[in-house]
Amino acid sequence: MDLTLNLNSRLQPMHRHDLEDALQEILEKGKLGEVTGGGTLQRQTGEIVSCDIEIHLNDDKQDSVNRLVELMNIIGIPKGSALLCTVPEIKIEVGTLEGLAFYVNGTDLPDEIYESCDINHVIEQMESAMNGIGRFYSYWEGNEWTALYFYGVSFVEMKQKIEPFIASYPLCQKSRIEQIA
Structure with a gap:
């Protein structure tokens, strides 16, 4: 079959x-x-x-x-x-997992933020914050946005866990979050 x-x-x-x-x-x-x-x-x-x-x-x-x-x-x-x-x-x-897409703004932040911040640091910190409830699966790089895709047991919990980091890291300014599963 x-x-x-x-x-x-x-x-x-x-x-x-x-x-x-x-x-x-x-x-x-x-x-x-x-x-x-x-x-x-x-x-x-x-x-x-x-x-x-x-x-x-x-x-x-x-x-x-x-x-x-x-x-x-x-x-x-x-x-x-x-x-x-x-x-x-x-x-x-x-399917049992929920999905979170985190979109990093790639055009509207000052150049010095893009030069001094690292998207890999964003992935590491978010995955660390989601410890046990979600993890990084994939990404997409567009002209204006870079999307990071996380899947885990709860969209709401994953979002809550990463919010303190988002508020503190300059590269996360003007970002957006969407539930994708």
């Missing part, structure tokens, strides 16, 4: 490959099947909208599909994702 995992994840292809590898390992260990491909959907700006991972299950038993869903939720899939099949027609909602 061939399935598509439509991920409500903003993952660059290299980060989607990491998830594909984790899923492949789980499928092999359980003798359930294999990952056969994947793709990324982008907006005209280049920002990622969602990803797909193609999966071949060794059989078409409902138990195998149910086991796959269990395993995906264990490895961490964002809410709003779905496991899809055309024959037979299947759509199973999957």
Whole structure:
């Protein structure tokens, strides 16, 4: 049985490959099947909208599909994702994680802030603040904004944990936060 995992994840292809590898390992260990491909959907700006991972299950038993869903939720899939099949027609909602996109303003701050601040420091500090409830998954660099994508157990908690850092670090001025899963 061939399935598509439509991920409500903003993952660059290299980060989607990491998830594909984790899923492949789980499928092999359980003798359930294999990952056969994947793709990324982008907006005209280049920002990622969602990803797909193609999966071949060794059989078409409902138990195998149910086991796959269990395993995906264990490895961490964002809410709003779905496991899809055309024959037979299947759509199973999957995902337990919530998503937070942090958009760093890349044009409206003084030049000295961009020269003296480091986006990697922002990632490290936010991930540290989210300790145990969320982590950094991917990013996108546009002409006016750089987006950092975090997924975890609670959007509200992740946002609360990073707010003190945002208020104190110059590069985070004029930024915005969106819930993405």
